[in-house]
Amino acid sequence: MFIQTEATPNPATLKFIPGEQVMPSGTANFDNPGSSSESPIAEALFLIEGVKGVFLGSDFITVSKASNVEWDILKPRILGAIMGHYQSGRPIINDVVGDATGESGDEITRQIIELIDTRVRPAVAQDGGDIVFKLFDQGVVYLEMRGACSGCPSSTATLKHGIERMLQHYIPEVREVRPYE
DSSP: OOOEEEEOSSTTEEEEEOSSOSOSSSOEEEOSGGGOTTOHHHHHHHTSTTEEEEEEOSSOEEEEEOTTSOHHHHHHHHHHHHHHHHHHTOOSOSSOOOOOOOOOSOHHHHHHHHHIIIIIHHHHHHTTEEEEEEEEETTEEEEEEEETTTTOTTHHHIIIIIIHHHHHHHOTTOOEEEEOO
16 A cells, blocks of 8 residues: 655645555544543544544545644554554444535525635645535525635635635625634
8 A cells, every 4th residue: 555645734734645445425524532432543642642633534534733743743653553554344433424514495605615615625625624504584694614624724725815805796796705713
């Protein structure tokens, strides 16, 4: 098994591409060891000292590290854990954790979700992350950044200058885009 790695815009996050499917559908985000019980691979990665977050995409795994640990030390351990997991035959996730997109019967909400899913999420996934629609309230769209995008220095610019302008262009009812907290 050959696992490729890619840098992301977030220096505290690396994207690992095992060359095999990771998630059959949706994504899964684990921001601490306690949240990883549904995923044997996430649990294994959190056993490595310095791992702060794990994000599972369709064909990649994004790992975030603590600021006091260097990638030179962490990367071989992560590669070994991923390889060991795939060789074990254990599932990536015990019960599929899907995205809670907050879909509703509202036509504007459906349009927002479709634009996010078709125009934004594929581009964000290339950087090792994901963006999930959470809420549309009084002209404000709330989006959750995951994986490499969570905590990325350029995520605010992505929300404000990229996604906000695009949504406003297609949907005049959108006044602003904010991170979901």
